[in-house]
Amino acid sequence: MTDQGIKSRPIYATLRRDSSGRRHLYVSAGSGPPPDALAQDGLESWTVAPTTCEGTLPRPEGVGERRFRSTRYLMETLGRRLAGERMGLRLYVEGPEDFLWDVYGVAQAHGLGRQEIFLKQSGTLARRVQCVHCKTFNEGVTTTIVRCAGCGANLFVRDHFSRRLSAFQGVKIDAEQPGDVPQAERAYP
Amino acid sequence: MILDGTLPARVAGIDSLSPTLKRFRFEPERGCFPTAAPGAHVLVTLRGPERVWKNAYSLVTPPEARDAYAIIVRRVEESRGGSHFLHDHLRPGDRVEIGTPASLFPIASLARRHVLIGGGIGLTPFLSFLPVLRERGAAFELHQYCTDAETETFGRLLAEAGGAVTIHGSTSRRSVAEILADQPLGTHVYTCGPERLMAAVEAAALDLGWPSHSIHKESFGGAEGGKPFSVRLARSGRSIAVSDTQSLLEALEAAGIEAPCLCRGGACGVCLTGVIDGEVEHRDHVLTEAERADGKLIATCVSRARSDALVLDL
Structure with missing residues (x-):
């Protein structure tokens, strides 16, 4: 049930430095260091380190290293930063799929194109699921079937991923036979 | 879609813009011409007494203009004869066949800013860009490189077109790299002109880290002769x-x-x-x-x- 044969799903490669760029910014939803293939001179590295791990992480060392207390704060800062950026930037993004495409959306809104953004999925496979009926976003879904937090429908989590919404689509599984809902399986840990 | 066939037309007017530049205005024999995309060119079939030329020229009329098409042609000394025929033999009222317009030089719809760099007569495709960019309220700048002798001629053409225009004569000019440095994210550059200028634009943009998708070149040169x-x-x-x-x-x-x-x-x-x-x-x-x-x-x-x-x- 985890592979539904949908060909439009994004495929992610490992991150490598694109030497045609002049400035390089790595943005991660986690708090780990950038991959070695990126970590050369002049890489800026923005990570998210929740307050709970502030005392446990080593101090930032690199010149361009910056930590944010939340992804939301990182996202807002990124928007302001890109608004003043010039041509020549390359953006590398690492994290769960919804984070990748949220960042992609911010970057695209500021003029970056697909030759300038590189994405790598890591961390949880939990899905943001949009209910196609009431449009509610259900965050962190790990199961094949989920009750919509908005309308209460039993949603089948399709592999159909929207890059624009950074979300998978959930459709009512018991539309033909109301109440006929199979057992949900944990599929997206 | 690429339309086939030719459009019968007549020469409706010829303006001399400079000793070597003329603007030719064509009107359809019947009805209207098709709408052309910005940056479009047409093949003009010229039937001389001894031979036939089919030359491609950029339309300089606004894309929505359907009552007439216009082109601007430089009389080139060392040409294969097409520009001589246009300049020396074509008269108002003459019949010509015009191919349906095609654009290999479109405006990038996702671009947030447009930098247009023309060299000499390579300005022509931009004359159909300008009304579209202005109507869309797009951010753009146009830089025209030419000889000192032609700054006035091109200045007049661009005064008609309006917009954020800089003309660079041969004695005082900013380098292409200077123009391209410090452009915001989402900028696209378009260049049309001599091969050396276009190569310089591409090299400067790549050197500044511009992705290849944001660099657009129009090769208008056409064929040059050579050994038989x-x-x-x-x-x-x-x-x-x-x-x-x-x-x-x-x-x-x-x-x-x-x-x-x-x-x-x-x-x-x-x-x-x-x-x-x-x-x-x-x-x-x-x-x-x-x-x-x-x-x-x-x-x-x-x-x-x-x-x-x-x-x-x-």
Whole structure:
């Protein structure tokens, strides 16, 4: 049930430095260091380190290293930063799929194109699921079937991923036979 | 969609813009011309007493103009004769055939800013960009490089078009790299003009880290002459001579062969034809280095033979 044969799903490669760029910014939803293939001179590295791990992480060392207390704060800062950026930037993004495409959306809104953004999925496979009926976003879904937090429908989590919404689509599984809902399986840990 | 066929038209007016530049206005024999995309060009068929030219020219009329098309042509001393014919023989009222417009040089719809860099008569496709960019309220700047003698001529053309325009004469000019440095994210650059200018624009943009998708070049040069050679057509067994002022495509057309073509400037690849034997002098902008080295394809509109003869899969 985890592979539904949908060909439009994004495929992610490992991150490598694109030497045609002049400035390089790595943005991660986690708090780990950038991959070695990126970590050369002049890489800026923005990570998210929740307050709970502030005392446990080593101090930032690199010149361009910056930590944010939340992804939301990182996202807002990124928007302001890109608004003043010039041509020549390359953006590398690492994290769960919804984070990748949220960042992609911010970057695209500021003029970056697909030759300038590189994405790598890591961390949880939990899905943001949009209910196609009431449009509610259900965050962190790990199961094949989920009750919509908005309308209460039993949603089948399709592999159909929207890059624009950074979300998978959930459709009512018991539309033909109301109440006929199979057992949900944990599929997206 | 690429429309086929030609549009019968008449020369409605000829304006002399400078000693070497003329603007030709064509009106349709019947009805309206099709709407052209910004940056579109048309093939104009010129029937001289001894030969026929089919030359591609950018439309300088606004894309929505359907009552008339206009082109601007420079009279080139060392030309294959097409520009001489236009300048010296074409008169108002003369009939011409115009191909349906095609654009290989569109405005990038996702761009957030547009930098247009023209060189000499390479300004022409931008004259159809400008009304569209202004109407869309797009952020743009236009830089026109030309000789000091022509700054006034191009200034007048651009005064009609309006917009954020800088004209760079030969004695005082900003470098392309200066123009491209410090452009915001989402900027696209478009260039049309001499090969050296376009190569400089591309090199400067790449050096500043611009992705290749944001660099657009229009090769308007068309065919240049060269050493005469002959071609043999493998399928029909015919042999055709290509003179020093003719392109291979023109020689094929003169022999009555319906060879495919679109831009006639080595930019679109529609005319690529298989080469069975002989060495090609590649002058197109379509084939990759590997394909050139392979020598199995020729862009008939611009490329010629390095050997005395070619055998084509035609």
